[in-house]
Amino acid sequence: MTLSLDVSSPPTNSEIQGEDMIATTSNSGAGATDSNRLQALSSPTNGSNSNNGTSPSDARSVGLADTNSLKRYPGLAQEARRTCLRDSQFPEEQVVRLILQELRDRGFADTFEQLQKESGYTLEDEAIAQFRNSVLAGRWTEVEKAISSITIGIGSKKTKQAALFIIKRQQFLELLEARKLKQALLILQNELSTLTDDIPQLHRLSSLLMCPSPAELHTAADWDGSNGRSRFIVLESLQKYIPPGKMVPIHRMETLYSQAITQQCSTCEHHVCSPENNLYIDHKCPQPIFPPELQISLEGHSDEVWYVAFSPDGQYLASASRDKTCIIWSIADYSIVGRLEGHEGEVSYLAWSPSGKYIVSASSDKTLRLWDVETGETLQTFTGHTETVASCRWLGDNDRFISGGMDQKIIVWNTKGYMLKQIASPRVHDIAVSVDCSLLLVADDKSSVHMYDLATLTLIDKLEEPAVIMSLTLSSDARYCITELRNGELHMWDLESRARVREFTGHIQGNYVIRCAFAGYDDLFVAAGSEDGQLFVWNRNTGRLLTRLKGHTKTINGCSWSSKAAALATASDDKTISIWPAYHGAPSDMADTEKHTANTATSSMSSSSSFVPAAGPSDDDQSMSAAV
Amino acid sequence: MGYMHKVFLSGKGVYGCSSCETHLAKRDDITSRHYTGQYGRAVLLSNVVNVIYGEEEKRAMTTGVHIVRDISCMGCKKYVGWTYIKAYVPEQRFKEGQFILEREIIHDVSRDWDY
Ligand SMILES: [Zn+2]
Numbered sequence: 001m002t003l004s005l006d007v008s009s010p011p012t013n014s015e016i017q018g019e020d021m022i023a024t025t026s027n028s029g030a031g032a033t034d035s036n037r038l039q040a041l042s043s044p045t046n047g048s049n050s051n052n053g054t055s056p057s058d059a060r061s062v063g064l065a066d067t068n069s070l071k072r073y074p075g076l077a078q079e080a081r082r083t084c085l086r087d088s089q090f091p092e093e094q095v096v097r098l099i100l101q102e103l104r105d106r107g108f109a110d111t112f113e114q115l116q117k118e119s120g121y122t123l124e125d126e127a128i129a130q131f132r133n134s135v136l137a138g139r140w141t142e143v144e145k146a147i148s149s150i151t152i153g154i155g156s157k158k159t160k161q162a163a164l165f166i167i168k169r170q171q172f173l174e175l176l177e178a179r180k181l182k183q184a185l186l187i188l189q190n191e192l193s194t195l196t197d198d199i200p201q202l203h204r205l206s207s208l209l210m211c212p213s214p215a216e217l218h219t220a221a222d223w224d225g226s227n228g229r230s231r232f233i234v235l236e237s238l239q240k241y242i243p244p245g246k247m248v249p250i251h252r253m254e255t256l257y258s259q260a261i262t263q264q265c266s267t268c269e270h271h272v273c274s275p276e277n278n279l280y281i282d283h284k285c286p287q288p289i290f291p292p293e294l295q296i297s298l299e300g301h302s303d304e305v306w307y308v309a310f311s312p313d314g315q316y317l318a319s320a321s322r323d324k325t326c327i328i329w330s331i332a333d334y335s336i337v338g339r340l341e342g343h344e345g346e347v348s349y350l351a352w353s354p355s356g357k358y359i360v361s362a363s364s365d366k367t368l369r370l371w372d373v374e375t376g377e378t379l380q381t382f383t384g385h386t387e388t389v390a391s392c393r394w395l396g397d398n399d400r401f402i403s404g405g406m407d408q409k410i411i412v413w414n415t416k417g418y419m420l421k422q423i424a425s426p427r428v429h430d431i432a433v434s435v436d437c438s439l440l441l442v443a444d445d446k447s448s449v450h451m452y453d454l455a456t457l458t459l460i461d462k463l464e465e466p467a468v469i470m471s472l473t474l475s476s477d478a479r480y481c482i483t484e485l486r487n488g489e490l491h492m493w494d495l496e497s498r499a500r501v502r503e504f505t506g507h508i509q510g511n512y513v514i515r516c517a518f519a520g521y522d523d524l525f526v527a528a529g530s531e532d533g534q535l536f537v538w539n540r541n542t543g544r545l546l547t548r549l550k551g552h553t554k555t556i557n558g559c560s561w562s563s564k565a566a567a568l569a570t571a572s573d574d575k576t577i578s579i580w581p582a583y584h585g586a587p588s589d590m591a592d593t594e595k596h597t598a599n600t601a602t603s604s605m606s607s608s609s610s611f612v613p614a615a616g617p618s619d620d621d622q623s624m625s626a627a628v
Numbered sequence: 629m630g631y632m633h634k635v636f637l638s639g640k641g642v643y644g645c646s647s648c649e650t651h652l653a654k655r656d657d658i659t660s661r662h663y664t665g666q667y668g669r670a671v672l673l674s675n676v677v678n679v680i681y682g683e684e685e686k687r688a689m690t691t692g693v694h695i696v697r698d699i700s701c702m703g704c705k706k707y708v709g710w711t712y713i714k715a716y717v718p719e720q721r722f723k724e725g726q727f728i729l730e731r732e733i734i735h736d737v738s739r740d741w742d743y
Pocket residue numbers: 645646647648649650701702703704705706
């Protein structure tokens with residue numbers, strides 16, 4: 001809350017409520033504190049002083065308001081409408097009332113009053129204002145009365161009942177909180193039970209009678225108490241039943257702004273960063289995404305790198321290599337923080353535990369290994385597969401993971417080294433598990449993806465492809481799945497409709513396994529390596545190729561995206577790993593550029609470039625080469 | 629090169645690596661049995677699986693000069709034969725794209741070798 005408290009003006013009202021409530025409440029007196037703005041706001045007569053005080057220096061108020069009649073100056077208003085608003089498609093009343101709501105919510109009391117008078121529109125009539133105050137003050141009898149009266153405008157009997165249920169539920173909880181169990185019980189039995197058919201809900205409410213303390217009540221009911229935000233939430237839910245013309249929906253402008261930004265993001269094809277909530281300009285992610293000059297190359301493996309994955313917190317990167325080792329890299333300084341040595345065969349796959357403390361790796365030596373990320377030591381070696389282990393995934397917690405092998409076995413392990421379950425399956429090329437662990441996908445060595453319910457291990461469905469599936473990638477929300485085929489095709493499936501919805505083309509892929517990744521904000525991109533050493537990035541929804549990252553000299557076998565690191569990482573046959581930071585936060589960068597230009601304007605007037613580094617060109621060269 | 633999924637051949641007449649049993653070829657893909665490799669008898673095949681390739685090199689053979697690449701078993705990395713990239717003698721062109729497997733280094737993993 002950002003109320004500025006003016007100590008010199010004392011509270012005007014004895015009925016002081018919590019500050020949180022005040023900020024969003026009343027234009028009547030119910031909840032005033034010692035904030036100047038709110039004090040003025042709470043008593044309508046206060047505002048008239050400033051209103052009538054049209055000092056000659058205040059050109060705007062002279063121009064806009066007829067001070068005596070408190071009506072608008074018609075000439076100017078018409079003029080304004082002609083020049084500025086001729087295209088406005090929205091009724092003036094709505095626009096003004098939204099502004100009024102915003103002014104009130106932000107505590108601009110004087111302006112609020114002024115605008116009500118000047119425009120002739122009021123935000124809320126007396127009845128609504130009273131209703132609002134009654135809810136926030138917890139005067140439930142009054143609220144109940146208001147609900148049934150016509151002035152509030154709640155229509156049918158059914159909606160009235162629904163509104164009443166919300167009120168009674170709050171009343172019930174508040175009584176419980178005050179330890180008035182008997183009264184609470186009466187409300188539950190005599191009123192709440194008549195207002196709903198939702199028996200489980202009533203059972204849940206009655207079980208709250210057992211809560212021994214307010215604190216436990218809060219947790220059990222997921223309710224923050226009469227002094228918390230709960231009454232405000234009640235007001236918000238009641239508002240759904242009141243016609244919007246009577247009571248402007250809560251934070252209406254804010255809602256519209258958010259919708260605008262969401263809409264802008266949904267049409268931003270290169271959407272890679274979270275929106276900056278800048279209302280001045282339409283959101284558009286800057287281009288190029290993953291600018292090539294930001295590429296960082298990591299050297300440390302002595303053979304081809306086959307897989308790469310960011311840690312869950314985005315601070316580390318782990319790579320798996322044909323050289324039989326894994327390396328853990330720090331994203332902070334790109335140094336090697338751990339080498340995982342012990343496998344006797346190539347390491348083709350690895351997975352971070354959800355906590356980021358462990359890594360499990362899969363190898364052609366037919367074993368899996370569990371590594372302590374901090375020490376780099378092997379904690380367990382898992383033997384049980386009789387052929388190359390193709391893939392492994394954690395199962396939600398940090399205790400269990402699942403592996404699939406070419407030996408027609410899927411095995412569930414715990415980190416102690418025990419085999420919890422072994423399932424006969426086709427030969428496994430890849431497996432994927434949804435984040436909530438409800439879904440298990442298995443790509444066999446032919447051309448099918450088997451969809452299992454992971455809890456019961458029952459087969460839900462089979463997705464058929466025209467060629468052998470080399471790898472599987474599941475989106476974070478488990479809605480989409482990408483299959484990479486031996487014939488070079490790359491398909492996206494919608495698992496909800498079980499239909500193939502997209503094909504991505506351009507990359508080169510044959511007999512070798514290339515693992516792709518979802519990337520960008522909200523998994524909007526699909527990234528896949530190619531045998532020509534380029535990384536292809538497509539828009540998931542349009543299938544359009546957005547960029548090709550050139551930097552490796554040989555096949556890119558795997559890639560990984562981290563929102564937290566805001567970067568892609570690639571693993572290549574050229575023995576290196578690359579990190580490709582996404583271009584991040586253009587407007588602030590532009591502001592920085594301007595600052596630099598301003599700072600150095602006097603010292604480097606000769607430079608014609610608009611981007612002038614603060615420390616001069618030579619330093620800039622250095623930092624560029626360090627970054628590459 | 630990259631990571632490859634090991635391929636498992638099915639049916640009768642499957643040749644595998646004699647040291648690690650990784651499947652290498654199907655008998656049906658043999659185009660000639662009259663070849664000689666570094667270790668004696670060898671077969672020419674139109675297709676093999678689970679092999680990794682060495683560097684290209686020019687090699688003088690009894691039938692003329694060829695560009696070949698050695699091939700080794702993906703499982704144990706041992707040498708198993710070679711593949712023809714280019715034949716300089718026109719009559720030998722049919723071998724381009726075909727494979728030689730050394731008879732001594734492979735055996736029939738489906739155990740019905742009738743050779
Ligand atoms: Zn072998």
